[in-house]
Amino acid sequence: MAESAVSTNRWSRHVEFYIHTVTFLVEDHLFRIPREPLETESTVFRDTFLLPQGDSETAEGQSDTCPVTLPGISKREFEVFVRALMHRQHGKNKVLSLSQAQWISVLKLSTTWKFDELRNVAIQHLDPPSRPLNPVDKFALASTYGIKKWLLPALLVLAQRPEPIKIEEGRRMGFENALKLAALREQLEETKVIDRICEKYILKTRDEQPKASKYESSKARNERSTQKLEERNKECIALLTQLFGL
Numbered sequence: 001m002a003e004s005a006v007s008t009n010r011w012s013r014h015v016e017f018y019i020h021t022v023t024f025l026v027e028d029h030l031f032r033i034p035r036e037p038l039e040t041e042s043t044v045f046r047d048t049f050l051l052p053q054g055d056s057e058t059a060e061g062q063s064d065t066c067p068v069t070l071p072g073i074s075k076r077e078f079e080v081f082v083r084a085l086m087h088r089q090h091g092k093n094k095v096l097s098l099s100q101a102q103w104i105s106v107l108k109l110s111t112t113w114k115f116d117e118l119r120n121v122a123i124q125h126l127d128p129p130s131r132p133l134n135p136v137d138k139f140a141l142a143s144t145y146g147i148k149k150w151l152l153p154a155l156l157v158l159a160q161r162p163e164p165i166k167i168e169e170g171r172r173m174g175f176e177n178a179l180k181l182a183a184l185r186e187q188l189e190e191t192k193v194i195d196r197i198c199e200k201y202i203l204k205t206r207d208e209q210p211k212a213s214k215y216e217s218s219k220a221r222n223e224r225s226t227q228k229l230e231e232r233n234k235e236c237i238a239l240l241t242q243l244f245g246l
Contacts, residue, residue: 025067026078032064033082037089044113077105085118100126104141111145123147135161136169143174148246155240156233159184180243188236 020035038045061068070078080102087096098106103125110119126141127133127150133141135157142150158165158181165185170178240246 022061023064023067024061024078025069026073027075029075030064030067031078031082033086034089037085041085041088041117042113042115073109077109080105081109084121085115088118088121098125107141107145136172139177140172143177151244152237152240152246155181155244156236159188159236159240160232177244184236184239184243187239188232 021032022035022038024031024033035049039049040046060066080098084096084098084106103122107119107122107126109115110122127138132138133150133154135154138150138154139158141147142154165173165178165182173181
């Protein structure tokens with residue numbers, strides 16, 4: 001046995017095809033995965049692997065008897081995260097079919113461990129133009145995982161929609177945020193009432209003047225409507241930016 005071990009040490013490890021692995025314990029399951037994508041894509045794991053490992057037999061992550069333990073993470077979360085990570089390495093020409101909940105798990109762990117590129121992939125899959133996120137979910141995820149570009153669009157939709165903020169939505173957003181949004185919606189509604197009164201006055205004044213052609217009247221109304229909409233959007237964006245510190 002000793003001679004065999006000595007002779008093995010004389011052999012050279014192939015640079016490309018000698019795969020280093022690391023073993024993780026998540027809940028009651030062991031995962032053994034290639035170390036290379038962890039080092040390449042995550043500064044957290046890269047810095048961890050640079051630490052002195054000690055004896056190879058007892059070094060954490062080198063065997064099933066001494067795995068790296070990941071507390072606070074579910075087996076399902078880690079499973080889907082590894083699947084997404086391996087897909088980036090080996091399945092780039094295939095479609096990775098994950099549910100919204102699974103992509104949220106990928107977003108969570110890629111943010112925690114600083115897998116920046118995988119995090120961007122998760123963000124793109126969670127809010128594609130063809131299937132945009134619910135604005136409440138979008139705001140909640142943006143707040144939790146620091147996706148700043150999602151905050152204003154989500155708040156703008158919620159501020160301008162006809163339906164009020166529901167209790168369950170307030171819980172998911174945080175009640176302080178929901179109260180801010182409710183106060184802003186009330187302010188915008190008061191502005192709309194004033195605008196409607198002004199519009200009625202303008203129409204009444206115009207009726208007392210010489211009649212313009214139907215085309216000119218319709219065109220003028222459309223232009224005023226478009227201008228008012230743009231003004232309201234600008235006002236709303238300015239108020240949201242100030243109120244939420246965006």
